[in-house]
Ligand code: ATP
């Protein structure tokens with residue numbers, strides 16, 4: 001058993017002690033067979049949801065109508081789901097209803113792929129009626145039962161399938177792949193939030209380039225409910241470096257750059273995928289800074305341009321872009337390897353990186369100049385910020401105020 005399973009074992013044993021069957025199922029069993037760390041441990045049981053709830057003082061009826069109860073043990077939550085079978089699917093996404101059943105095999109039968117349809121008992125016995133272990137050993141992705149039927153029932157399975165292929169380095173069986181290609185247009189029945197969740201796991205997984213290549217080959221991306229305007233095909237470009245980048249934001253940004261998309265195109269794609277505003281900003285900032293980098297003219301004063309970028313986006317965002325850019329192949333960020341050190345030095349040696357760090361604030365400026373605070377205060381602070389960052393002024397209150405006065409007098413003399 002994996003470490004997660006060991007902590008969950010008391011849940012299994014309690015159910016068994018009370019005369020029910022209980023086993024580990026799904027991803028945790030698959031990952032254990034692959035020798036991978038498991039993330040979440042799922043349990044299947046013959047006990048009805050109310051029977052499970054009666055046995056554990058702390059539990060939440062997460063998905064009671066589907067038979068799922070979350071049992072809390074020592075701060076960890078485990079999803080305990082009653083063996084069930086499903087009635088015909090509605091809308092290529094969800095079963096019309098589920099029926100609770102008494103036997104494990106019936107429950108494994110409703111699962112998507114053979115590698116996900118294995119169960120492990122508390123005694124370590126593997127229940128594997130569809131040859132999932134064999135498929136795992138042969139690195140094969142195969143639907144449980146008839147691929148046409150299974151992928152049509154629930155169109156999300158096509159995306160999950162591509163994710164498993166990429167993540168675990170599998171090849172689909174011929175019939176599973178053909179069915180997937182045949183029914184890919186059904187992806188329009190899947191909510192964009194779910195597409196995002198799967199895409200996130202692919203991009204953030206151990207081999208994003210492989211998942212994305214298969215995704216592209218599947219043609220699924222052309223059939224999302226809302227059109228993603230991603231340039232196709234991405235299956236033939238070299239993304240082998242993508243997995244070196246840490247974190248989803250970096251990987252998405254790098255992927256958009258590699259696809260030749262600008263900030264606006266990426267933004268539209270991300271909003272269709274229902275990214276949070278915060279994530280969209282993080283990715284978009286990287287793209288915008290990258291576009292600036294690519295546009296720097298040969299003869300330009302690079303340090304000064306870079307300082308402006310740092311001041312505009314903030315030191316933190318600038319550092320994030322730089323970290324990403326240094327991991328891109330040279331053709332996507334020409335010359336960055338040689339310039340990165342200099343950029344970092346400029347960034348780190350800036351005396352100030354935001355108006356908040358100036359020794360004077362808007363109210364103090366207004367008072368010293370005998371004017372009402374207004375939009376001009378913010379403008380003046382920014383101008384002072386740039387002057388300090390460029391080393392033209394010291395960050396001392398008196399220096400900043402007298403410079404402010406000087407600018408005010410000059411502008412009063414300018415003919416309007
Ligand atoms: P991971 O947790 O790595 O995303 P997983 O296989 O554990 O992968 P979960 O969504 O946690 O995926 O689902 C747990 C199990 O439930 C799966 O292993 C599979 O047996 C079953 N399952 C999940 N989604 C579906 C689906 N859409 N169709 C059929 N079975 C599914």
Ligand code: MG
Pocket residue numbers: 026027028040
């Ligand atoms: Mg799981």
